[in-house]
Amino acid sequence: xxxxxxxxxxxxxxxxAAKSRRRDEPNGKRKGAGGGDGPSPSDREAAKVADDVxxxxxxxxxxxxxISSWWRLLIDKDANKxxxxxxxxxxxxxxxxxxxKTLQQKPAYRAALEKVTSMHFAERLAASQEVxxxxxxxxx
Amino acid sequence: MSSDGADWWLAKWQASDHPxxxxxxxxxxxxxxxxxxxRQEPSQLASREHPHKQDxxxxxxxxxxxxxxxxxxDQDDQPRVxxxxxTIPPGMEVEPP
Numbered sequence: 001x002x003x004x005x006x007x008x009x010x011x012x013x014x015x016x017a018a019k020s021r022r023r024d025e026p027n028g029k030r031k032g033a034g035g036g037d038g039p040s041p042s043d044r045e046a047a048k049v050a051d052d053v054x055x056x057x058x059x060x061x062x063x064x065x066x067i068s069s070w071w072r073l074l075i076d077k078d079a080n081k082x083x084x085x086x087x088x089x090x091x092x093x094x095x096x097x098x099x100x101k102t103l104q105q106k107p108a109y110r111a112a113l114e115k116v117t118s119m120h121f122a123e124r125l126a127a128s129q130e131v132x133x134x135x136x137x138x139x140x
Numbered sequence: 141m142s143s144d145g146a147d148w149w150l151a152k153w154q155a156s157d158h159p160x161x162x163x164x165x166x167x168x169x170x171x172x173x174x175x176x177x178x179r180q181e182p183s184q185l186a187s188r189e190h191p192h193k194q195d196x197x198x199x200x201x202x203x204x205x206x207x208x209x210x211x212x213x214d215q216d217d218q219p220r221v222x223x224x225x226x227t228i229p230p231g232m233e234v235e236p237p
Contacts, residue, residue, distance in 0.1 A: 062203075125232065
């Protein structure tokens with residue numbers, strides 16, 4: 001399965017690959033579904049683009065956590081979409097514009113990624129029993 | 141480093157995740173600023189529901205260190221470091237953003 005190679009975004013039922021399938025195939029039914037025909041050309045294109053983007057960002061020094069955040073980050077006012085939504089829509093030209101801006105304005109994007117990642121996990125920190133136990137009086 | 145718990149967690153992080161010298165220096169610099177600016181960015185408030193008054197809890201992810209920091213602030217805004225690690229704190233069952 002092509003999507004398995006992707007680090008982010010995960011190609012699920014709502015992802016680009018699935019949408020491409022729905023666009024390409026009447027009644028939303030995939031040709032050869034269950035028949036082991038392999039990925040469609042649109043699946044392969046989406047997977048390649050996602051992989052290429054991840055490689056570019058990784059080579060620029062962004063760690064995996066930052067790359068995950070980048071896919072969901074709303075930062076480019078001109079595009080007015082998150083990289084994830086652009087990827088979902090199949091608008092790869094716009095996606096590469098955002099990638100290039102990210103690489104050209106690395107400090108700004110690094111700071112934004114830091115903030116968005118901290119916010120995302122902070123919202124869920126209360127679920128950590130281990131941290132809660134420490135808050136209840138256990139000190140190092 | 142004067143934040144309560146910071147030294148212990150810094151040593152544990154170094155032993156567990158083997159950060160580079162530069163990453164350790166970056167982490168030290170961030171932790172050293174905690175006493176003067178206990179809510180410095182990119183730390184974010186973690187909202188919690190609890191029947192009794194609790195210490196303020198904040199989480200930070202510092203891109204240059206690739207590590208998460210969790211710290212609490214008591215009523216006097218004194219920071220207490222609860223966690224430093226490359227992965228999210230144990231017990232958090234969340235998908236990456």
